[in-house]
Amino acid sequence: MDITPDNLFSSLANETRLRSLMLLLRHDELCVCELTHALGVAQPHISRHLALLRESGLVSDRREGLWVHYRIHPDLPEWVRRVLQHVFEGNAERSPFRNDAKGLARMPNRPGAPRCA
Amino acid sequence: MDITPDNLFSSLANETRLRSLMLLLRHDELCVCELTHALGVAQPHISRHLALLRESGLVSDRREGLWVHYRIHPDLPEWVRRVLQHVFEGNAERSPFRNDAKGLARMPNRPGAPRCA
DNA sequence: AACATATATACGAAATGTCGTATATTCTGC
DNA sequence: GCAGAATATACGACATTTCGTATATATGTT
Structure with missing residues (x-):
């Protein structure tokens, strides 16, 4: 899981991805529906960008039933x-x-307790 | 001269620009011909990317006769x-x-004394 | 002024990134 | 197995970025 500067910065050079990462820095674990609600964008939009972040090694995901929770990858350099x-x-x-x-913060019915960092 | 994350990261998301910045972090002031030689790329290539870095506010330039010296912008946040x-x-x-x-370091005839940080 | 050197810009072609929408997948509850 | 919810992927259209090459500008020298 080796992250190069090129890799990192082309990941950060997109507003959706950067906004997602900033939220994950505050909240340590968030599911797709939470990110979708917070950023106010379409679900496939978020999902595609989360996939890119996952492939670049910046985030890791964890499935829990219907939900997939993302977090900043714990093994980042x-x-x-x-x-x-x-x-x-x-x-x-x-x-x-x-x-x-x-x-x-204003999202109703968040799955699980709100997990803050 | 306000730098936004979007601005910053789209600037860093290019190898030529990142390599130039990394050299400028070591050497505090370099002219175009030094960067051209160090990176081993064509002069217009470097020049265009330095212009982008200048427009984004990441570097400043100073003309001295024939040469233009670039440095990390002194007023960065x-x-x-x-x-x-x-x-x-x-x-x-x-x-x-x-x-x-x-x-x-191996470049012959560098203009001015080599200025290290 | 003519010329040489260092640097900058212009231009179209090629590559890359992004988006919206439709559709697939994965899981849960019945 | 079926229906529904949450998430993921596929696809083509569109926008942005990058590149090589040609050319322009700026400065110094004679």
């Missing part, structure tokens, strides 16, 4: 983890990331 | 600076970055 963390710290309060977090 | 620094630390010894540094 230290430098990648730090990059993500600094992007988060520098932009968490900006649009659209701030709103995504709010949108998620 | 802290989070951007940190992202770049961690990418550098995590990958400086990997290909192709390691080789770029070597290639530059």
Whole structure:
């Protein structure tokens, strides 16, 4: 699971993927329906981008019944983890990331207890 | 000069631009001919990508006679600076970055004294 | 002014990335 | 097995990016 800078940055160079990652940095585990609701985009849209993040090794997924939960991949190299963390710290309060977090918080009927980091 | 994550990552999502930035992190100021030699690519190729980096606010340029010297933009937001620094630390010894540094060191007739950071 | 060097831009072709929509898959409950 | 919910993939159209090559601009020298 070796992540190259090219790999990393072409993954981050898309708003949907970046917004998903930023939410996962806050919430450590989220299912597809939560991301779909928070970002306000179509389900196949999110799903395709999550697949790309999975293939690039940035996230891992876990199936639990009907739901698939995604999280930041636990075995990320230290430098990648730090990059993500600094992007988060520098932009968490900006649009659209701030709103995504709010949108998620307002989601009714989230599967499982809300798991915050 | 406000840098958004989208802006940053689409800039970093190209090998030529990333290799240039990594060299600039080591050498603080380099002219186009040095970058051209170090990366072993055509001059218009480098020049076009440096223009993109300039337009995105990641680098600044300074003309000195025939030469144009580029450097990491001195006013980068802290989070951007940190992202770049961690990418550098995590990958400086990997290909192709390691080789770029070597290639530059072996360049004859560099304009001005070699300026290291 | 003519020329040489360093750098920048223009242009179309090729490659890559993205999107919406339709359809498949996987699982649960009956 | 069937129906429904959550998620994944397929497909073609569209947009964006990248590339090589040709050419333009800027500066210094004679």
